[in-house]
Amino acid sequence: MSATPEKLIEMRGVKLQFADKVILNGVDFSVRAQEVLVIMGLSGGGKSTLLSILLGLLKPNAGAVFFKEEDLTKLSRPKLNEARTHMGMVYQNAALISSMTVRENIGLPLEELSDKNASEIASIIDQKLELVGLKDAGDKLPSELSGGMEKRVGLARALALEPELVLFDEPSAGLDPINSKLIDDLIIQLRDKQKVTSIVVTHEMDSAFAVATRMAFLDQGKIILEAAPGEFRDSDNPIVSKFLSSYTDHERSKK
Ligand SMILES: Nc1ncnc2c1ncn2[C@@H]1O[C@H](COP(=O)(O)OP(=O)(O)OP(=O)(O)O)[C@@H](O)[C@H]1O
Ligand SMILES: [Mg+2]
Structure with a gap:
C-alpha cells in the first residue's frame, strides 16, 4: 500500500490588507504532496499576493501558513530562508x-x-x-x-x-500554444517523475485543465470553491461558472 500523501502546504484564515484595502480575507486551503493545485480568480483578486505569502516574502495580517508542519509566519529569518530553499518560484515576467x-x-x-x-x-x-x-x-x-x-x-x-514545491504565476500567459504546452508538459513531468508539488496561478483554461489535480477559485479574498477538475468544470457556483464560460468563449474567439 502506498503511503498516504501528506499535506505540504496549508493556509488557515490568512488575511492581508494593503493600507485599508482588504485583499485576502480568510483564505483556507491545503495542498498535498505531489498535487498540482491550480488557482484561478479575477485579475487584481490577490493571486500573486497569495503566492508571495506562501514564499514568506509577505507576512499576512492574520492567519497561519504551514509548510511541512511549520508556520512560516512564525519562523525566524534564518529558518524562513532554509524553508525557502525547498520552494521554487516561476515569476510571471520571468524576472x-x-x-x-x-x-x-x-x-x-x-x-x-x-x-x-x-x-x-x-x-x-x-x-x-x-x-x-x-x-x-x-x-x-x-x-x-x-x-x-x-x-x-x-x-x-x-x-x-x-525544490519540493514550485509556485507558478501565470506560466503560460503570453506564450504561443507550442511553448504553452511545453510548460504544461514540464509541470506534469515534474509531478510524475520528480514528485514535485505545484501551485499554478493561471487563467489559461487549456493549461489549467491539462495540469491540475485540483482547482481552487479565489474571489473577494476567499477560496469560494476547491474541487477536482471535473467537479470544478461542472460547478453551479454562479461566479465560477460565469468565469469559466466567459473564458471559454474568449479562447474560442481567439482560435
Ligand atoms: N505591494 C503592494 N502595495 C499595495 N497594493 C498592492 C501591492 N501588491 C498588490 N497590491 C494590490 O493588491 C491587489 C491584488 O493584487 P495581485 O497582484 O495579488 O492580484 P492578482 O490576482 O495576481 O491579479 P492578476 O490576475 O492581474 O495578476 C491589487 O488591487 C493590487 O493593486
Ligand atoms: Mg498576478
Missing part, C-alpha cells in the same frame, strides 16, 4: 537578471543558498538546461531570448535547488 547569462541566472540560487562547488553547480545547470530544452542557450543574455525561452529559464532557475 531574470539582465546582466547575467542564462547559466549565471540558473546558478544564482545555488551560489547564494547551497554549499555546492563550481563543478557541481555547472553540472546542475547543464541538467536543468536540458530539462527545459535549452541546452544551447546557456551563454545567451536574457535580451537575446524569446518570451517562451525566458519563461523556461525562469523555470530552470526555480528548479536549481531541487
Whole structure:
C-alpha cells in the first residue's frame, strides 16, 4: 500500500490588507504532496499576493501558513530562508537578471543558498538546461531570448535547488500554444517523475485543465470553491461558472 500523501502546504484564515484595502480575507486551503493545485480568480483578486505569502516574502495580517508542519509566519529569518530553499518560484515576467547569462541566472540560487562547488553547480545547470530544452542557450543574455525561452529559464532557475514545491504565476500567459504546452508538459513531468508539488496561478483554461489535480477559485479574498477538475468544470457556483464560460468563449474567439 502506498503511503498516504501528506499535506505540504496549508493556509488557515490568512488575511492581508494593503493600507485599508482588504485583499485576502480568510483564505483556507491545503495542498498535498505531489498535487498540482491550480488557482484561478479575477485579475487584481490577490493571486500573486497569495503566492508571495506562501514564499514568506509577505507576512499576512492574520492567519497561519504551514509548510511541512511549520508556520512560516512564525519562523525566524534564518529558518524562513532554509524553508525557502525547498520552494521554487516561476515569476510571471520571468524576472531574470539582465546582466547575467542564462547559466549565471540558473546558478544564482545555488551560489547564494547551497554549499555546492563550481563543478557541481555547472553540472546542475547543464541538467536543468536540458530539462527545459535549452541546452544551447546557456551563454545567451536574457535580451537575446524569446518570451517562451525566458519563461523556461525562469523555470530552470526555480528548479536549481531541487525544490519540493514550485509556485507558478501565470506560466503560460503570453506564450504561443507550442511553448504553452511545453510548460504544461514540464509541470506534469515534474509531478510524475520528480514528485514535485505545484501551485499554478493561471487563467489559461487549456493549461489549467491539462495540469491540475485540483482547482481552487479565489474571489473577494476567499477560496469560494476547491474541487477536482471535473467537479470544478461542472460547478453551479454562479461566479465560477460565469468565469469559466466567459473564458471559454474568449479562447474560442481567439482560435
Ligand atoms: N505591494 C503592494 N502595495 C499595495 N497594493 C498592492 C501591492 N501588491 C498588490 N497590491 C494590490 O493588491 C491587489 C491584488 O493584487 P495581485 O497582484 O495579488 O492580484 P492578482 O490576482 O495576481 O491579479 P492578476 O490576475 O492581474 O495578476 C491589487 O488591487 C493590487 O493593486
Ligand atoms: Mg498576478
